[in-house]
Amino acid sequence: MRLATDVPGFGQVTIRPVDPVADLDLIHSWVSQERARFWGMRGLGRDRVGEIYAYLDSLPTHHAYLLHRDGEPVGLFQTYQPEHDPVGECYPVRPGDFGIHLLIGPPPAGGTERGFSRTLLDAFLDFVLATPGRTRIVAEPDARNERAVARLVDAGFVPGPLIDLPDKRARLLFLDPATRTAAGQASR
Template sequence: MSIDGQHYRRDVTGFGVVTIRPVRPDEDADLLHGWVTTERARFWGMREASRERVHGIYAYLDALTTHHAYLAHRDGGPAALVQTYEPGADPVGECYEVRPGDIGVHLLIGPPVSAERGFTGALFGAILEFVFADPTRLRIVMEPDVRNDRMLRRLLRSGFRAGPLIELPEKQARLHFLDRPEDTGVANAG
């Protein structure tokens, strides 16, 4: 695993090289628009967004110090959109007792989704390692829509603990928590 400035690189045995870099709104707007407006991204809440709206959202996130967006690649091809945020600076933070070291994460696996066995687990494991690469991050908080059965199952398989149901302006969600592993080696997320 290596992190140089704002780029993360991890060679995942049997899977390939996962790299993660910040979203570049001007360069990535077409790709992101194509992803977030698909039916499978319905829980992302941007299905009707124009390309300009998607660009504007990611340009806004790029200007914040509390929220960040990243593109994860596998062997050079775009594979996932990852967003991190400080829960205390987000509406989620009003729904539970935020602890020092909490980091919120949103994940969208990009189309086309691979039918390759273990793809999502291996990619998610590398993303979790990326998030925990910052030693100040002690717990990941995720709040998927309660209707997103696939993500709810993925989180439980990946070691997250289910928390309470919460009401957010755009959805009813279930909080999930993953404490920082002792060795920070979260290589496979189920």
Template sequence: MTTAECVYEQTVDGFGTVRIVRVDPDRDAELLHGWVSEDRARFWGMRETTVDDVREIYAHLDSLTTHHGYLVHRDGEPVALFQTYEPEADRVSECYEARPGDIGVHLLIAPADTPRRGFSSHLLGVLTRFALSGGRDRIVAEPDAANDKAIALLVRNGFEPGPEVVLPEVVLPEVHIAEKRARLLFFTR
């Protein structure tokens, strides 16, 4: 990995150095497929995809100026997939009144052989700082309404619960995203 690929880096005492790099669809498709195809990632909505599907999905995401995919590393090891997006350019804008300075996020933490206490909170703290960099004021997250674990993690880390909504289905030639019942959560600077 070259330094030029890194878009954000932070060292956290007692946790390690977190580096955020843009997803490279060719380089990262196999790794990401391994993560999104597991049962624990069912809320991510990509369990039935192939490696080629994952490569195509992230190549499409990479072509957009409003949505971005990042591979998150801790001390050189990939530990999460993080996505940011402009809410006005996403289906979530049909469910709440997006404000200037809002940024949307999705987070998939990689499977861990041995879960570490505080790992997710430390990681989320770094990702929150990254998302708010560049003059952002508020983060919107919209995990699946049935994903109690993700909702609890976000609330423990300062996100305020918003309404439960139904994100509409998206059907485009290059993308199909199923309708989803989601819980909106907000983190304000």
């Protein structure tokens, strides 16, 4: 599935599935940076990152996507069905729950841009919620990643409990479409 949408004042945002071979150099360059430490892949070599994304690509319950702005890659997002993921063992999964992970790419040479991450998150949430039956979005960033937690809360996610996953202590956050609509209107 591929989606392209024009975002007024921002540009064209394209979302497409990750190609684990063609996109490997880009993904490895992003996940190996200090700024991506909470992604959990910083110390991994290129081949290991490739194995992980090839495995992810083989699963019907987990998917990875690259986001582009006007043709330039700017974000890496993953989705999953919580009942088929370790996170599903940490809370009572409801029908319609759908999990996400997000990694915003490094800022362009000109530096950061106000509202950039929120615009990408909104575009990705629109993409995720466009599929019928998804009634609640679940995120579980590393609990130490205060910026990610704050960004998700700003987008309308409601904080849940701290949970222990095999590779991190995480903060569960939940978003339903009505909460997102109210939060989006309040922040604009």
